[in-house]
Amino acid sequence: MYRLGVIGAGNMGMAILNGAISSGAVKAHETAVFDLDAEKKMICKGKGCAVLEDEGEVYKDSAVLLFAVKPQNFETLLNKLSGFKPPEGQIIVTIAAGVSTGYIKSFLKQSKRFIRVMPNTPLLIGKGASFLSKSEEVTDAEFEKIRAIFGAMGETAVIPEDKMNEVIPVNGSSPAFVYYFIDAVAKSAEKMGVDYDTALRLAAATFIGSAEMILKSGKTPEELIKMVCSPGGTTIEAIKVFDARSLYDIIDEACVKCAKRAYEIGK
Numbered sequence: 001m002y003r004l005g006v007i008g009a010g011n012m013g014m015a016i017l018n019g020a021i022s023s024g025a026v027k028a029h030e031t032a033v034f035d036l037d038a039e040k041k042m043i044c045k046g047k048g049c050a051v052l053e054d055e056g057e058v059y060k061d062s063a064v065l066l067f068a069v070k071p072q073n074f075e076t077l078l079n080k081l082s083g084f085k086p087p088e089g090q091i092i093v094t095i096a097a098g099v100s101t102g103y104i105k106s107f108l109k110q111s112k113r114f115i116r117v118m119p120n121t122p123l124l125i126g127k128g129a130s131f132l133s134k135s136e137e138v139t140d141a142e143f144e145k146i147r148a149i150f151g152a153m154g155e156t157a158v159i160p161e162d163k164m165n166e167v168i169p170v171n172g173s174s175p176a177f178v179y180y181f182i183d184a185v186a187k188s189a190e191k192m193g194v195d196y197d198t199a200l201r202l203a204a205a206t207f208i209g210s211a212e213m214i215l216k217s218g219k220t221p222e223e224l225i226k227m228v229c230s231p232g233g234t235t236i237e238a239i240k241v242f243d244a245r246s247l248y249d250i251i252d253e254a255c256v257k258c259a260k261r262a263y264e265i266g267k
């Protein structure tokens with residue numbers, strides 16, 4: 001029996017597999033993988049993971065099984081797996097946006113133990129943020145072991161499963177919001193005659209520093225904004241434009257749409 005099985009070794013599946021191995025939670029030879037893509041299978045083999053014949057082989061033989069395929073691939077995957085018998089006590093970990101454990105259970109009638117996770121791509125560099133929830137049947141000790149794997153790749157927080165879609169704009173999708181803002185700032189600088197690459201580098205560094213100020217200074221975002229905005233100064237002119245265009249409302253609308261989409265594509 002493999003300690004960890006992974007179905008789908010794409011961006012997230014591979015990042016979590018790497019994190020589980022490098023944190024010492026599992027050894028490479030204790031893991032089994034299946035992906036449709038030959039190159040990804042080769043990479044996993046190169047790490048020392050067992051690459052199995054198909055999804056069913058991984059399902060049948062993994063104590064903890066990670067589903068890391070796209071939401072649109074779930075129906076086909078679950079239909080395939082429903083013909084196999086999982087090992088006693090298997091824990092299924094799923095990271096797919098919008099796919100509820102109830103939906104998975106409707107195909108895999110024998111599976112009862114689930115952990116649902118909303119991770120993000122900065123996990124790839126060990127600076128991720130992951131929300132986790134568990135079904136009642138998973139013990140606290142088992143849950144903490146899985147949480148520690150995600151903890152080795154960044155921040156974690158526990159929430160009820162019925163809030164998993166609402167947190168997608170907080171951590172799952174928000175890396176894209178941050179890239180968007182940094183790119184916009186750097187492009188504006190370029191228009192004003194500053195080299196784009198240099199502006200991008202310094203704007204990104206500013207995001208890292210500013211985000212750490214929120215985590216470490218003990219001050220609220222509002223207090224931190226005030227610290228930068230001297231009356232009659234430069235920053236307040238920019239904030240006035242944000243306020244005049246109701247940027248808070250725009251961001252709120254975007255976040256609500258993002259979470260709603262998870263319900264639309266969700267199962």
Ligand SMILES: NC(=O)c1ccc[n+]([C@@H]2O[C@H](COP(=O)([O-])OP(=O)(O)OC[C@H]3O[C@@H](n4cnc5c(N)ncnc54)[C@H](OP(=O)(O)O)[C@@H]3O)[C@@H](O)[C@H]2O)c1
Pocket residue numbers: 007008009010011012013034035036037040055068069070071073076077095096097118119120121172173
């Ligand atoms: N990317 C993010 O920012 C992010 C954030 C939070 C959560 N997630 C969730 O993470 C999951 C994976 O996302 P990703 O970005 O890692 O996707 P990805 O890079 O496309 O990886 C998915 C992998 O699964 C493979 N696959 C599809 N069907 C399969 C099957 N039946 N058996 C085995 N492998 C199969 C795909 O192969 P093919 O390419 O050949 O189809 C692909 O290699 C998604 O459900 C997503 O909602 C992603």
